[in-house]
Amino acid sequence: MNASSKLELHLPRENPSARTQSGLLILGFIFIALNMRAPLTSVGPLIGTIRDDLGMSNTLAGSITTIPLLAFALLSPFTPMFARRLGMERVLLYALILLVLGTALRSVDSGISTLFGGTILIGLAIALCNVLLPSLIKRDFPLKIGLMTGIYSLSMNLSGAIATGISVPLSNYTQIGWKGALGCWGILALLATFIWLPQLRSLNKPSLAAAAASIPQGSIWRSSLAWKVTLLMGTQSLIFYVTLTWLPEILVSRGMSASSAGWMLSCLQFAQLPCTFIVPILAARMKNQQPLVGIITLLYLIGFGGLFIQNTALVPIWAIILGIAGGSSFSLVMMFFSLRTRQAHEAARLSGMAQSFGYLFAAFGPIVFGMLHDTMGSWTLPLCMLITASLLISVFGLGAAKNQYIWNSH
Numbered sequence: 575m576n577a578s579s580k581l582e583l584h585l586p587r588e589n590p591s592a593r594t595q596s597g598l599l600i601l602g603f604i605f606i607a608l609n610m611r612a613p614l615t616s617v618g619p620l621i622g623t624i625r626d627d628l629g630m631s632n633t634l635a636g637s638i639t640t641i642p643l644l645a646f647a648l649l650s651p652f653t654p655m656f657a658r659r660l661g662m663e664r665v666l667l668y669a670l671i672l673l674v675l676g677t678a679l680r681s682v683d684s685g686i687s688t689l690f691g692g693t694i695l696i697g698l699a700i701a702l703c704n705v706l707l708p709s710l711i712k713r714d715f716p717l718k719i720g721l722m723t724g725i726y727s728l729s730m731n732l733s734g735a736i737a738t739g740i741s742v743p744l745s746n747y748t749q750i751g752w753k754g755a756l757g758c759w760g761i762l763a764l765l766a767t768f769i770w771l772p773q774l775r776s777l778n779k780p781s782l783a784a785a786a787a788s789i790p791q792g793s794i795w796r797s798s799l800a801w802k803v804t805l806l807m808g809t810q811s812l813i814f815y816v817t818l819t820w821l822p823e824i825l826v827s828r829g830m831s832a833s834s835a836g837w838m839l840s841c842l843q844f845a846q847l848p849c850t851f852i853v854p855i856l857a858a859r860m861k862n863q864q865p866l867v868g869i870i871t872l873l874y875l876i877g878f879g880g881l882f883i884q885n886t887a888l889v890p891i892w893a894i895i896l897g898i899a900g901g902s903s904f905s906l907v908m909m910f911f912s913l914r915t916r917q918a919h920e921a922a923r924l925s926g927m928a929q930s931f932g933y934l935f936a937a938f939g940p941i942v943f944g945m946l947h948d949t950m951g952s953w954t955l956p957l958c959m960l961i962t963a964s965l966l967i968s969v970f971g972l973g974a975a976k977n978q979y980i981w982n983s984h
Contacts, residue, residue: 610700651930652926653922667771720857723905738839803970813963841894853866871965
């Protein structure tokens with residue numbers, strides 16, 4: 575009997591109950607992923623409307639998009655501990671309930687306090703999911719890490735791109751306004767909650783606490799490889815959020831209409847989608863992922879270098895290139911949480927570390943970028959900042975892409 579036939583003896587299709595449970599797990603996993611970006615990306619296009627309706631300053635309005643990143647940074651390191659004590663399934667369920675409550679609170683017609691209160695709850699909820707889904711892939715799909723990471727990345731970014739595109743039409747061309755346009759994503763979160771409920775019956779899965787007992791002990795913060803993955807996560811996050819915040823403004827300053835500039839941002843986000851699915855599958859089949867890092871760096875340099883050219887007719891090309899680079903870098907760093915660890919507990923710890931520091935780093939990117947523009951009066955130096963960040967992708971990524979584990983890299 576060959577290896578493949580031995581594997582077939584253990585496939586869920588031989589057991590209808592196991593097959594059903596596996597299907598529910600995958601469905602719940604996808605629906606959680608669908609909820610991890612839409613509540614955030616739906617805000618950006620409506621910032622001006624929200625600001626004017628509530629009488630906020632630009633600074634206060636801009637903090638709506640910064641608060642979730644700070645929540646990611648603060649809660650991510652503690653998420654593995656919650657999962658060890660309560661179980662991954664329970665923590666994910668609590669995160670979904672928190673997401674439903676936060677989305678509802680943000681849309682209540684009570685002013686600035688509920689808007690920010692709901693935004694904080696949403697940020698905390700997504701922080702839990704951000705850390706635990708890569709760990710869940712490591713635990714429950716050890717033979718399909720590339721495929722499941724691809725599905726995870728694709729689902730998350732697809733819903734995020736759709737939310738960006740439909741927020742303004744929902745607000746302007748229906749009777750629900752901006753509050754309803756933001757609140758409608760609570761329906762998706764509520765649906766995900768009910769789909770995930772059956773996972774609480776899964777009592778036979780190894781806990782993170784049990785897995786932790788069988789791995790080397792020590793601080794992950796002393797691992798050089800963990801730091802390379804963390805810095806890669808932070809750099810690609812900074813590039814994404816700076817681009818998301820400032821690309822339309824850069825294009826408008828070059829003579830493009832606001833509407834066209836918005837479409838370029840949508841083009842960039844949709845260009846990410848194929849790569850977020852394909853790159854993890856390719857990465858899982860490679861001995862090391864350094865060639866992918868080199869390609870991603872080159873694409874970033876071409877895309878941001880193209881923005882120095884004043885010809886707006888070429889902007890769609892740069893947007894697509896940057897989308898490919900961004901989608902590839904995000905999904906690759908998600909893969910590293912699994913590829914550079916042996917067990918789900920390790921993946922959760924690495925994910926918590928990388929996302930804590932990474933999102934804290936990213937939160938200040940748009941602010942520094944804007945300050946550079948205000949100081950210099952042009953976009954040249956800020957774009958040079960993105961060129962530098964692109965080169966850092968290569969520096970950190972080549973180290974993170976080596977075929978080794980975090981506990982062997984102190």
